[in-house]
Every structure is written in structure tokens, then in C-alpha cells.
Amino acid sequence: MSLRSTLLRRIVATAALGMALGSAPAFSADRELLNASYDVARELFAELNPQFIEQWQAEHGETVSVKQTHAGSSTQARAILQGLRADVVTFNQVSDVNVLAEKGQLIPEDWQSRLPNYSSPYYSTMAFLVRKGNPKNIHGWADLAGDDVALVFPNPKTSGNGRYTYLAAWAASNHDNGDDEAATRDYMKKLLANVEVFDTGGRGATTTFAERGIGDVLITFESEANNIRNQYGPDDYEVVVPPVDIMADFPVTWVDKNVERNGTEDLAKGYLEYLYSPEAQRTLARYYYRVNDDDISEEFADRFPQTTLLRVEDAFGSWDDVMQTHFASGGELDQLQRR
């Protein structure tokens, strides 16, 4: 009897201690902001947030904290529709923000006009991460449809990253063959058949390529490709930016319904405006994102190879059209993948 009760008491005591330790406030902030972001922005915001917190403290005398959640852009949009109370979204896809307006009525339809540059504080394009010496000789989009090339990129259905890859390949092909749709479809079929693994988010694809060693080419944002190269060893990988590529916007906005409820509207706006400040733009450029601030662009010019950037809106029409034609159930993507 005594053994049993002391044992039990010890278990309870240990658990209670753990609880006390665990639930002790790790941050003692006045207000809190939740930023729902795309998958590969983890390190970026881990660096930007403390800078913002410091600046907000200096300007407003208020200690705030910023929490992060990261997943594929569309996964995040769906989570917000289903009740995730994010104050701001920092996505890599305009259509995923549009969803919040159209399906959830959480933000106004004209959200893109609320901040400069169509609410996109920075941009990027797609790049190829290849293994050292570029053994498969990959230089442009056409090379990816070769016979013996294994590709890794995230699933265009769940990831904005993957969607840009799909659109870039399509637009580059059209650009090269003078809008020959049939030839482009043939090319896309070959490209999709070369995909070795479709991960749900950008970071999953990175892990597949770099940790598991699968595939010859990882297609991801230029920023992510460069950061992976630095992370996993500049001697093992090379980054290739194709001569024709897509312009990838990184739209941001505050979620009106949620900031209203959380009482964080001014904080959310301040946070997003901060992303346009020279300080934040410099951090962004250091993470290999292309920025609109002229001085900073100049300063980091050698990081970003010259390339012809096609806008999604010019090559495909509106994002709604793109989603409808290419990514909806039974759309181009589904048809191209049918074998």
C-alpha cells in the first residue's frame, strides 16, 4: 500500500512540477500578434520579429510579442478560414490571400491596394538548386523536361511555392516557343512526369532533396535555394537562375475580422509597414529576397542575377483565372498528370 501511494504521489508531483515549469509565462508581453506565414519563411521572420519588437518598443513604449506559424500558403489560408486567429498573413501567393476575402469575408476584396507595391514588400523568383558541378547540365526551364532528370518541388495543389514553379515552367515554355499551347502542354507533361517527390510544403521538399538526397534538381524560391546552399554547404550545391522566369509576389495583409477581435489593428498595420522599412528590406535582401528599395537593391545587386521576370497577371490573366484553369479539380494540372 505504502509503495503504491508514494509512487502515485511522486508521479503526480512530477507532473505538477512540469506543468508549473511549462506554463510559466515565457514572454511577458502586453499584446501579441500571430503571423501566419508560408513554409520556408521560418528563419526570415525569426530575425525580423525581434527587430520589429524593438522598434515598436522604442516608438510606442509597449512590449509586444509576435508568434509565428508556418505551413504551405494554402494550408494556412484554409486554417484561417477554419478558425486560426492569425492577425496578419505573410504569404507567397496572391490567390491564397484572395481566398480569405472570397470564401471567408475576413478581409475586403481590395486588400491589395492597402499597402505599397500591391501589398508585396518583397519579391523573388524560382531558382534551381543542383548538385555540385551541375552534372545534368540544367540552365533553363527546357532542360527540366530531359529524359534523365529527377525533379523535386512541392505540390502545386497545396503550396504556393509549387504553384509558382508550375506557372514559371508554363510561362517560360510559352515565351520560348511563341505561345504554342500544344507544345507547352507536351513539355509540361514531361516535366511533371520527371517529378520524383511532391511534398506538401517548400520545407518538406528541401528536406527530401538535401537530407534524403532524392532528385537532381530542387525547384524552389531563389531565396530558399540560396539559403539551403549556405546551410547545407556551398561546396555541395549550385544555384541556377534561369534566363526567363516568373515574378513571385509575397503579399501581406492584416486579417480584419481577427485584428478586430484581438484588438491588434494598429499593431498589425505597424508590423506590415515595418516590412517596407530600409532596415527590414536589408534583412530581406540578406535572405536573398529581391526588394523594391532602390538603395538596398543597389547594395546587394551582385546577389541577384539578371533575368527576364514575367508577371503572372500578364502571362495568365488574373489569379482567379489561373486558379480556375490550372489548379481547380479537373483543371490543366490534373489533366497533365493523367497518364
Place this chain on the structure above:
Amino acid sequence: MKRIGDGAATRAGLIGLAVILTTLFLVIPLAGIFYQALVEGMAPFWQNLTSAFTAEAIGLTLLIALMTVPINLLFGIFLAWLVTRFTFPGRRLLQTLIDIPFAVSPVVAGLLYLLLYGRTGWLGSILSEHDIQLMFAWPGMVLVTVFVTCPFVARELIPLMQAQGSAEEEAGVTLGAGGWTLFRRITLPNIRWALVYGVILTNARAIGEFGAVSVVSGSIRGETINLPLQVELLYQDYNTVGAFTSAALLAALAIVTLVIKAVLEWHTHRREKTA
């Protein structure tokens, strides 16, 4: 007389094979987790172990376990009692239904709850009108863990209670015992060891659950990340030491659970011998 396979060589071979397989599949991976956590020395290990995010993850993991275990303890006893002490139409069906959480993939369980309790869900839309949020917060994670682990206690109790029959309780009734006295003095002492096993299993699963909670967590760092989610998150953050530190924590919890189970087994064994 000698049976086939009784030779010294065969025996040694089989034992050797068992040892090799155990080492290969159990010991090396387990040791590997601790090795990876410590490979860069004590400093990074300690730094990861004591980080605010890890503390939050430990707190959340324990919170989920501490809420799940009592709920399923009561639920399991109630269910086992119902199924083994009474006959009613649908009893067999109920016995089968208990196993649904085992049969359904945890991810599906998570999605079911998300569809039901999410903001756009059937119940969730009513709740959100009253500003109650279950999904993407700890209550949702507790909810799905309760679902996933609810058969453990009942599954331990039902065979035992069936084998024991209700003779002792009937005797108690004829001697004038009320329902609560009956339960406390007769049923509970008879089932307590099975109950403890059920609790240990429930607890182990509640601490280690990944699939169902990952669907409803929303992965807010420092808020809705429990230890298993933390392992994946840190691994994808390129923080291998951190990932393996959390994994080592989970492994240590598992080992503690096994030790408790072994102590209890030893205790039961000794008690049975003296009885």
C-alpha cells in the same frame, strides 16, 4: 528424447538472432537519438532543452496528458461497467464501436474534428458565434487526443471484468451494499491493476500522439506545439540537435513509463505469490 531444434547450436543461433535483431531495431535507434542530441556537446543540448519553446512544448504535452488520462479513465470504467454488467440491445455493437479510434487513422480523426468544430464546421460555427475557439488551440488538441486514446482503458478492463463475472457484486447487493460502496469495495479493487495498465497506455499515447494533433494544432510556435510536433518542426528548421533533444525527451518519458510498468508488474507478481 530430443525435440527438433533443441540442440545447443540451434538454441544459441536463435538467441543470437534475437539479440542482433533487438540491437538493430531497438537499441541502436534509441541510442542514436541520445547520441544525436549530444553530438555537438552539452552546451547546444542544454540550450535547446531550456529554450522557452521547449518549455512550452513540455508544458503543453503534460497538459494534454493530464487532461486526457482522467477523462478516459472515467469514460473507460463507465464503458466497461456498462458492457460487462448489463445486457441491453446494441451491447455488442457498442463493444465494436469502442475500437473505432484504433481502426481510424489519427489524421482522419483530426480532420473529422476539424470539419465538425472548425469555424465553418457544423458545431464550430455555433461555438464561434459565442467566441469559443476549440480548433488551433489547446482544447482542440486535448479533444482529439481523448478520441484517439479512449479505447485503452476500456480495452484493458472489459476482458478482465468479463472473466471475473458479477458474482461478487451480486453477493454485495444481497448484503445490502449501495452502488457506490459496491464499486469502491468490490469492483475497483478487482480491476485496479488492469486500470493502471490502461492509464499507462493512455498516458504514453497521449504524450506521443502526432497525427491527430498536427491537423488541429495550427502549429503556432510556443503555443500549440507539443513535443512530437516540436521534433518535426525543429528538424525542418535545420536544427537537428534541437529536434533530437526533443526526441530524447520523448524517449526518456517512454523509458520512465516502461520502468513504472515494470515496477507495477513486479509488484503485482509479488502480491499474487503472497496471496
